[in-house]
Amino acid sequence: MFARLSRSWSLIKASAGVLAQDEELLVFPLLSAICTLLVVAAFVLPALGLGVLDGVRGGGASLAMYVLGFLFYLVQYFVIFFFNSALVGAALIRLDGGNPTLGDGLRIAGSKWVSILGYAAVAATVGLILRSLQERAGWLGRIAVGFLGVAWTVASFLVVPVLVSRNVGPIDAIKESALLLKKTWGENLIGQGGVGLVFSLIFVAMATLGALAIVGAAMSGSGVVIGLVAALVVIAFLLAALIHAALSGIYSAALYRYAVGQETSTGFDGQLLQRAFAVK
Secondary structure, three states, X not given: OHHHHHHHHHHHHHHHHXXXXXXXXXXXXXXXXHHHHHHHHHHHHHHHHHOOOHHHHOOOOOHHHHHHHHHHHHHHHHHHHHHHHHHHHHHHHHHOXXXXXXXXXXXHHHHOHHHHHHHHHHHHHHHHXXXXXXXXXXXXXXXXXXXXXXXXXXXXXXXXXXHHHOOOOHHHHHHHHHHHHHHOOOXXXXXXXXXXXXXXXXXXXXXXXXHHHHHHHHHHOOHHHHHHHHHHHHHHHHHHHHHHHXXXXXXXXXXXXXXXXXXXXXXEOHHHHHHHOOOO
């Protein structure tokens, strides 16, 4: 366990080194978060006004609700994958020794928008099916659906780098992502290369410290102090989330380069990636 944490931390530091050279990469997850919130508002508010969600409160699900759900997933996933593609595209330029700009990342994502839309449609279909199965299954079925969701996440881990790097469609990108993980199977990918593993601990520590800080501010009896501390805690969480998203994109780009035989990536130790993506 400690060895895995150590390797994960080393991968985070390597990704952070790349991010330090291109801090503007943080803008991509920020734009993604803002656009995602706008998408939520654009779908939820009209749905509430038109009463489409009344069936959910009544325990039923109308055809209109399923259509709305699919469209919501489609637009939301397109936004997320578009800016993630921009991030990964810029990261690939940096890992190849270049000096990417925001425009480079957006240009790469824009050139792949058709494939990104297709992948978003596939992901939306899978998400809607899994959600429907989860709603109809008992607790044991929900566990099984949860495992299916994890399997889909693992199989599609490298789809975005594949779409960005190659002129392929979404189905071929998903197949190639799964094939790369099958060749160098992913227990080690998850266990040793998990950037999320370390960040989950960081978020727990931040939540604990944030709660203590808010309690301490509340003891002061000053509304201004309480509001200021609460705002700082929220900002810290948002910044950590942006850094997490950026580092995950950089790491997936480096991992893809290694998986396809480009073992040298600027800022990454080849042996470290080999241990994180070791053959099962």
